[in-house]
Amino acid sequence: DQQVKQNSPSLSVQEGRISILNCDYTNSMFDYFLWYKKYPAEGPTFLISISSIKDKNEDGRFTVFLNKSAKHLSLHIVPSQPGDSAVYFCAATTITGGGNKLTFGTGTQLKVEL
Amino acid sequence: DAGVIQSPRHEVTEMGQEVTLRCKPISGHNSLFWYRQTMMRGLELLIYFNNNVPIDDSGMPEDRFSAKMPNASFSTLKIQPSEPRDSAVYFCASSLVESTIYFGEGSWLTVV
Numbered sequence: 001d002q003q004v005k006q007n008s009p010s011l012s013v014q015e016g017r018i019s020i021l022n023c024d025y026t027n028s029m030f031d032y033f034l035w036y037k038k039y040p041a042e043g044p045t046f047l048i049s050i051s052s053i054k055d056k057n058e059d060g061r062f063t064v065f066l067n068k069s070a071k072h073l074s075l076h077i078v079p080s081q082p083g084d085s086a087v088y089f090c091a092a093t094t095i096t097g098g099g100n101k102l103t104f105g106t107g108t109q110l111k112v113e114l
Numbered sequence: 115d116a117g118v119i120q121s122p123r124h125e126v127t128e129m130g131q132e133v134t135l136r137c138k139p140i141s142g143h144n145s146l147f148w149y150r151q152t153m154m155r156g157l158e159l160l161i162y163f164n165n166n167v168p169i170d171d172s173g174m175p176e177d178r179f180s181a182k183m184p185n186a187s188f189s190t191l192k193i194q195p196s197e198p199r200d201s202a203v204y205f206c207a208s209s210l211v212e213s214t215i216y217f218g219e220g221s222w223l224t225v226v
Contacts, residue, residue: 036217042219043118043205043207043217043219044205044217045216046214046215100145100209100215101159101162101169101170102147102159102215103159104149104158104159105156106153106154106155106156107157
């Protein structure tokens with residue numbers, strides 16, 4: 001039972017355009033959401049996060065949007081660059097639960113083409 | 115700064131053999147996690163420790179899997195006996211409680 005779902009296994013975007021990666025969750029107890037980026041043969045690295053008290057968080061070219069009523073979040077990358085090509089994992093946790101146990105989605109492979 | 119260190123990076127073993135994966139967390143971190151990555155299920159949490167104590171092992175798939183953390187700087191994940199369906203990338207990660215989780219580079223396991 002996947003509590004965090006990334007329904008698009010892959011996405012291809014042209015350099016300079018916007019990349020939008022989507023994530024849905026089912027557990028209403030989740031109150032903190034993260035995006036991790038993974039290059040081949042490396043471990044995932046933290047990219048950006050958002051608390052459930054916000055609906056948007058921005059860091060440079062990366063913006064995460066949260067729609068709690070729809071249990072949906074998205075990561076926008078603009079403008080997309082070839083170095084952004086990687087697998088992006090959405091993750092969720094319950095901060096009020098006192099821990100940092102993350103539940104991950106299955107990932108979306110982003111390819112940014114020249 | 116040394117990150118999370120995992121060994122071996124690659125392991126190929128025959129079905130039925132014991133496999134031991136090792137992890138050295140970032141110094142000072144008090145939470146340690148073992149994750150498994152597969153195409154079908156993405157990153158699954160197997161077990162995590164706080165201050166060397168196992169807190170949640172509900173993700174451990176079967177009794178064939180066991181994990182230990184004898185001290186703050188070392189953890190092992192053991193599979194005995196191994197099966198082909200255990201083939202995956204196993205990640206160790208560490209953090210301070212309620213802080214960013216840092217992953218190692220993974221151990222690629224192939225069971226033939």
